[in-house]
Amino acid sequence: MNKNPIGIFDSGIGGLTVVKAVKKILPNEDIIYLGDTARLPYGTKSTDAIIQFSIEDTQFLVDRGAKYIVIACYSSASVALDIIRKKFSVPVIGVIEPGVRRALQLTKAGKIGVIGTSLTIFSGAYERAFKELGAQFEILGKACPLFVPLVEEGWFDHNATKLIAQDYLQPLKKDNVHTLLLGCTHYPLMMKIIREIMGDINYVDASTEVGVELAQSLDKLDMKNPSGAGDIGIYLTDLSMNFKEIGERFLGEPMKNFSRVSLKSTESAR
Amino acid sequence: MNKNPIGIFDSGIGGLTVVKAVKKILPNEDIIYLGDTARLPYGTKSTDAIIQFSIEDTQFLVDRGAKYIVIACYSSASVALDIIRKKFSVPVIGVIEPGVRRALQLTKAGKIGVIGTSLTIFSGAYERAFKELGAQFEILGKACPLFVPLVEEGWFDHNATKLIAQDYLQPLKKDNVHTLLLGCTHYPLMMKIIREIMGDINYVDASTEVGVELAQSLDKLDMKNPSGAGDIGIYLTDLSMNFKEIGERFLGEPMKNFSRVSLKSTESAR
Numbered sequence: 436m437n438k439n440p441i442g443i444f445d446s447g448i449g450g451l452t453v454v455k456a457v458k459k460i461l462p463n464e465d466i467i468y469l470g471d472t473a474r475l476p477y478g479t480k481s482t483d484a485i486i487q488f489s490i491e492d493t494q495f496l497v498d499r500g501a502k503y504i505v506i507a508c509y510s511s512a513s514v515a516l517d518i519i520r521k522k523f524s525v526p527v528i529g530v531i532e533p534g535v536r537r538a539l540q541l542t543k544a545g546k547i548g549v550i551g552t553s554l555t556i557f558s559g560a561y562e563r564a565f566k567e568l569g570a571q572f573e574i575l576g577k578a579c580p581l582f583v584p585l586v587e588e589g590w591f592d593h594n595a596t597k598l599i600a601q602d603y604l605q606p607l608k609k610d611n612v613h614t615l616l617l618g619c620t621h622y623p624l625m626m627k628i629i630r631e632i633m634g635d636i637n638y639v640d641a642s643t644e645v646g647v648e649l650a651q652s653l654d655k656l657d658m659k660n661p662s663g664a665g666d667i668g669i670y671l672t673d674l675s676m677n678f679k680e681i682g683e684r685f686l687g688e689p690m691k692n693f694s695r696v697s698l699k700s701t702e703s704a705r
Numbered sequence: 706m707n708k709n710p711i712g713i714f715d716s717g718i719g720g721l722t723v724v725k726a727v728k729k730i731l732p733n734e735d736i737i738y739l740g741d742t743a744r745l746p747y748g749t750k751s752t753d754a755i756i757q758f759s760i761e762d763t764q765f766l767v768d769r770g771a772k773y774i775v776i777a778c779y780s781s782a783s784v785a786l787d788i789i790r791k792k793f794s795v796p797v798i799g800v801i802e803p804g805v806r807r808a809l810q811l812t813k814a815g816k817i818g819v820i821g822t823s824l825t826i827f828s829g830a831y832e833r834a835f836k837e838l839g840a841q842f843e844i845l846g847k848a849c850p851l852f853v854p855l856v857e858e859g860w861f862d863h864n865a866t867k868l869i870a871q872d873y874l875q876p877l878k879k880d881n882v883h884t885l886l887l888g889c890t891h892y893p894l895m896m897k898i899i900r901e902i903m904g905d906i907n908y909v910d911a912s913t914e915v916g917v918e919l920a921q922s923l924d925k926l927d928m929k930n931p932s933g934a935g936d937i938g939i940y941l942t943d944l945s946m947n948f949k950e951i952g953e954r955f956l957g958e959p960m961k962n963f964s965r966v967s968l969k970s971t972e973s974a975r
Contacts (some may be wrong), residue, residue, distance in 0.1 A: 473754060474744065481943050484743060553947070581865075584854045595851075595868035602865070673751050677823070 437658040440465040440668070441649070442501025442525075444492040446477035448678055449583070449620030450507030451685035453530065453642045454667060457505065460646035461653070463663045469495055471698070473672035477510040478554035489515035491698045493523055495670070502658055505645060506530060507620060509551060513560035526652065531618070533648040534641035535564045538616045539572075541637040545613030546573040550603070553578040555618055575610055579603040579619075586621040587681055596628060604632045617641060624684065669693035707928040710735040710938070711919070712771025712795075714762040716747035718948055719853070719890030720777030721955035723800065723912045724937060727775065730916035731923070733933045739765055741968070743942035747780035748824035759785035761968045763793055765940070772928055775915060776800060777890060779821060783830035796922065801888070803918040804911035805834045808886045809842075811907040815883030816843040820873070823848040825888055845880055849873040849889075856891040857951055866898060874902045887911060894954065939963035 441464050443454055448470045457466060469492050471477075477485050489511040493504055504527040506512045506519065512529030520527045538547050547570070549561045556578040565574045581599050590596050607615065614637035617623060623640050630638070653659045667686075671678065674695050682690050711734050713724055718740045727736060739762050741747075747755045759781040763774055774797040776782040776789065782799030790797045808817050817840070819831045826848040835844045851869050860866050877885065884907035887893060893910050900908070923929045937956075941948065944965050952960050 473750065475749065479745065479943070480743060484943060580858060581851070581854050584851050588850060593868070593872070595865040595872070598863070598865035598868065602863070673749070673754060 436661065437502045438660045438663060439500045439502035440467045441503045441505060442467050442496030443505040443507050444469040444496060445507040445620065446471050446510065447475040448472065448682040448685060451682055452620045452623050453505060453507040453645055455685065455687045456642040456646040457649060458665060458667065460650050462665050464660050465663045465666045467496060467499055467501060467668045468670065470671045472678065477508055478552050482514050485510050486515045486518055489519055490522060493519050495698055497523060497525060501525060503649065503653065505649060509555040509619060513555060513558045526656065528645060528649055528652065530641050530645050531560055531564050533644035534616050534618065534639050535561065535568055537644045538614045538639045539568060539570055541639065542572055542614045545611055546575055548607040548612035548615045549574060549576045549618050550579050550615065550622065551618035552583065553580050561618060575607055575612060577603055577607055582619065582625055583621045586624045591624065591628065600628050600632055604629065608633055612636060614639060667692065670696045672696060672698060706931065707772045708930045708933060709770045709772035710737045711773045711775060712737050712766030713775040713777050714739040714766060715777040715890065716741050716780065717745040718742065718952040718955060721952055722890045722893050723775060723777040723915055725955065725957045726912040726916040727919060728935060730920050732935050734930050735933045735936045737766060737769055737771060737938045738940065740941045742948065747778055748822050752784050755780050756785045756788055759789055760792060763789050765968055767793055767795060771795060773919065773923065775919060779825040779889060783825060783828045796926065798915060798919055798922065800911050800915050801830055801834050803914035804886050804888065804909050805831065805838055807914045808884045808909045809838060809840055811909065812842055812884040815881055816845055818877040818882035818885045819844060819846045819888050820849050820885065820892065821888035822853065823850050831888060845877055845882060847873055847877055852889065852895055853891045856894045861894065861898065870898050870902055874899065878903055882906060884909060937962065940966045942966060942968060
């Protein structure tokens with residue numbers, strides 16, 4: 436038993452979809468979330484910068500008593516997971532591997548499609564993860580860079596969104612993808628339109644799978660909190676105009692407890 | 706006469722459209738450009754952060770001999786222009802006022818429309834600038850947040866782009882806008898599609914107007930370089946995957962001379 440909170444970080448507020456998924460599966464766990472909004476997006480930064488930022492984000496959460504670290508940022512999970520695991524003594528889970536494992540469980544034949552931002556897809560992180568986990572299937576990655584701004588506009592039913600989704604997804608449909616892995620925190624909100632185009636195939640939402648594996652791991656390590664209130668504390672390194680509106684869309688509930696914080700190295704950069 | 710370079714900064718590489726416009730009007734001026742790509746976008750940051758970043762960007766260019774500072778970043782020009790002018794002894798021009806002056810010259814009757822990113826529009830910077838310059842017209846601002854990612858995708862002729870542009874611009878057309886001011890570095894690349902929707906009205910490209918006013922000011926201050934080679938030196942605080950491809954789309958020529966640099970306060974943040 437361990438009553439300390441779970442620490443989750445992302446470059447922005449998209450990782451609140453992971454918070455939502457974890458809370459659904461582990462309602463008694465307290466969660467502290469760090470969104471490094473002062474330096475978002477990580478996806479456009481260099482590998483060195485992403486690693487440095489990820490270390491600082493983890494340190495922030497560990498300093499506040501996090502018993503377990505969830506890397507909800509795809510860019511961080513792509514390039515910094517192993518380094519964070521070596522550098523810190525708390526267990527760490529990234530947002531990539533659980534979805535990959537689930538996709539492999541579900542897929543009996545055919546191809547696996549992965550959609551994400553440009554950096555996630557072109558980094559080859561998913562290809563590597565599938566290879567390491569012994570995938571026998573062809574993996575088709577497709578970058579969908581307009582999905583994030585469309586979600587932030589809230590244009591889920593716009594005709595333009597349908598055209599853009601068709602443009603991005605048609606090649607995967609044509610290739611008879613059997614399982615589609617949603618490899619970006621924002622994409623669960625696009626599920627309806629994605630399903631309209633891709634039809635009755637398997638879907639894997641990486642955020643949900645992180646919650647499932649986190650629950651199993653807490654059980655195994657005897658680190659569950661049986662009696663927590665499920666409090667969510669949100670720390671952001673900068674507060675933009677509409678972070679609350681967009682954040683609550685991701686979190687699926689009101690953001691009650693949030694504050695602006697400085698990371699050690701962002702103090703001079705603010 | 707002053708043979709030192711003109712210093713231009715932006716949060717990213719979009720400001721290269723300003724470089725292109727300045728070079729066209731002032732082919733003998735050398736230009737040094739700073740894109741603070743490690744901390745882009747400024748638009749989502751707080752006012753305090755944007756001011757701090759803008760001071761550092763200006764200092765970097767002044768340290769390298771800039772004789773004149775052009776703030777090509779709309780977020781910076783919105784909130785930091787006066788502070789930069791007070792803090793530094795070199796002349797400073799922002800990307801907002803020249804376009805506003807030109808729009809006022811062109812408009813004989815009717816309304817003026819301004820399109821830009823959410824922060825530019827909702828900051829009220831354009832309304833303030835129009836008011837200060839004595840505008841007698843109704844000013845209609847419209848945020849078009851999807852235009853930037855569409856330009857970065859290069860989807861200038863996509864049907865989705867047309868639908869999105871229609872959605873954003875139809876209200877301005879319906880309101881009989883007489884002059885449309887393009888208030889974002891990325892938007893000149895959307896000109897064709899904007900013209901298709903808005904038709905035969907006046908268009909003002911802020912980047913071009915900055916170049917025009919800069920040329921007049923250099924003349925007046927006797928600071929022109931009559932014999933420079935028109936060299937462009939590009940400094941970026943981070944190099945992302947596709948900065949060269951997108952940058953050259955904005956610059957309209959190959960990016961030959963670029964380097965990655967650290968600003969004083971970003972050294973620890975990298």
